[in-house]
Amino acid sequence: MTELLRLDGVACxxxxxxxxxxxxxxxxxxxxxxxxxxxxxGKSSLIxxxxxxxxxAAGTVTRRERIALIDEAAALDTELPLRKALDFxxxxxxxxxxxVTRAMDDMALASLAEVPVSxxxxxxxxxxxxARVIASCAPIWLLDEPANGMDDAAQARLVAGxxxxxxxxxxxLLASHFALGISDLxxxxxxxxx
Amino acid sequence: MTALIALFWRDLRRAWGSxxxxxxxxxxxxxxxxxxxxxxxxxxLLARTGGGMMWVAAxxxxxxxxxxxxxxxxxxxxxxxxxxxGFADEAVAAVKIAAHAIGFGLPLLVAxxxxxxxxxxxxxxxQTLATGLAVAIPALASLAVLSAAxTANLKGGSAIGGLLVLPLAVPMLIFGAGxxxxxxxxxxxxxxxxxxxxxxxxxxxxxAALRGLRE
Numbered sequence: 472m473t474e475l476l477r478l479d480g481v482a483c484x485x486x487x488x489x490x491x492x493x494x495x496x497x498x499x500x501x502x503x504x505x506x507x508x509x510x511x512x513g514k515s516s517l518i519x520x521x522x523x524x525x526x527x528a529a530g531t532v533t534r535r536e537r538i539a540l541i542d543e544a545a546a547l548d549t550e551l552p553l554r555k556a557l558d559f560x561x562x563x564x565x566x567x568x569x570x571v572t573r574a575m576d577d578m579a580l581a582s583l584a585e586v587p588v589s590x591x592x593x594x595x596x597x598x599x600x601x602a603r604v605i606a607s608c609a610p611i612w613l614l615d616e617p618a619n620g621m622d623d624a625a626q627a628r629l630v631a632g633x634x635x636x637x638x639x640x641x642x643x644l645l646a647s648h649f650a651l652g653i654s655d656l657x658x659x660x661x662x663x664x665x
Numbered sequence: 666m667t668a669l670i671a672l673f674w675r676d677l678r679r680a681w682g683s684x685x686x687x688x689x690x691x692x693x694x695x696x697x698x699x700x701x702x703x704x705x706x707x708x709x710l711l712a713r714t715g716g717g718m719m720w721v722a723a724x725x726x727x728x729x730x731x732x733x734x735x736x737x738x739x740x741x742x743x744x745x746x747x748x749x750x751g752f753a754d755e756a757v758a759a760v761k762i763a764a765h766a767i768g769f770g771l772p773l774l775v776a777x778x779x780x781x782x783x784x785x786x787x788x789x790x791x792q793t794l795a796t797g798l799a800v801a802i803p804a805l806a807s808l809a810v811l812s813a814a815x816t817a818n819l820k821g822g823s824a825i826g827g828l829l830v831l832p833l834a835v836p837m838l839i840f841g842a843g844x845x846x847x848x849x850x851x852x853x854x855x856x857x858x859x860x861x862x863x864x865x866x867x868x869x870x871x872x873a874a875l876r877g878l879r880e
Contacts, residue, residue, distance in 0.1 A: 522745075522748075522749050523748065523749065524745055524748055524749065524879050525879070525880075526880075537750070537751075538749050538750075539749075540745070540746065540749045542742060542745070543742075544740070544741055544742025544745070545741070545742065546741055546742035546743050546745070546746045547741070548675070548679070548741075549741070550679075550682065559671060559675055560746070562667065562668065562671035563668040563671050563672065563747075563750065564668075564750070565667055565668065
């Protein structure tokens with residue numbers, strides 16, 4: 472199976488604190504991995520390491536495809552209508568308009584297309600961030616607490632989106648307090664590497 | 666390249682749409698309006714000192730919107746998203762410098778005309794001022810973005826940022842104002858050299874500062 476993402480023996484130090492060390496993982500096409508653990512276990516730090524936003528204190532990170540990231544910030548221009556805010560990232564990702572339309576449909580955002588991002592609720596912004604990820608067509612998804620603020624219906628759409636991405640050969644690294652009801656997830660307990 | 670152009674237009678739209686554009690221009694015109702009240706209705710004195718005053722006002726105007734250049738993008742996660750997509754921090758900084766140069770530079774050059782009228786500048790001095798400012802604007806934008814990137818993590822960053830970059834802008838003030846002196850024929854070349862240096866160094870220095878924001 473083609474590996475899209477590989478971490479070998481990585482360690483992370485934030486400030487003076489060793490967050491984790493000796494952590495290795497590999498993600499192939501169609502695979503998903505759940506990072507679980509208590510607050511402060513290093514789930515978000517590992518996501519940022521995998522995204523290349525943090526440098527590992529030890530070990531190596533290998534990415535073989537493009538990456539899409541969700542973290543606590545939606546990265547959408549708040550003064551713009553949702554559709555235009557998503558269109559900006561589509562231009563950056565050089566994907567076409569229909570990809571944005573499909574992503575908005577997947578996350579049930581079509582009715583909010585003309586609503587300014589500043590007027591969206593927390594859950595709606597998370598759905599919008601997820602639509603940005605879907606529209607990017609990036610094979611590797613790094614999702615840090617993607618379900619925060621989402622209601623049950625939105626979570627079901629998130630899970631369906633993940634399943635569709637995996638069926639299309641994508642890979643997902645998911646940091647979350649719970650498994651979102653996805654049954655075939657491999658998992659890593661971050662507490663074991665502290 | 667398409668992505669960087671998209672980023673450029675976004676920054677320009679945000680500058681012109683958020684009111685950040687008008688702040689430096691209004692500041693520039695306010696200084697030009699207030700200066701004659703402070704000096705008095707002495708046209709020859711205004712004509713002699715007004716050019717230098719406009720250079721000081723232009724420099725401070727460039728630094729005014731520091732808070733809006735980098736900090737909002739850092740807080741909204743936009744810088745992280747660009748980094749994830751593989752854009753070099755230096756390229757992002759260069760785009761921000763270009764957008765700021767156009768965003769505040771063009772309106773500033775337009776505002777120069779009423780400001781020059783208020784300060785009794787004749788057409789020759791207006792032309793010299795416009796040429797000098799046009800040469801210096803990329804460097805002023807470069808300093809502003811560098812300052813914004815260095816202070817994006819600090820509270821009250823814009824005030825500290827101004828203090829940080831003001832000394833770097835002093836050569837441009839000297840050479841820019843020197844162009845107005847009939848004997849200062851070499852000032853234009855020195856201004857061009859200082860501006861070129863700062864404009865070239867700016868994206869690398871600001872890019873390094875953007876990278877530092879993630880650590």
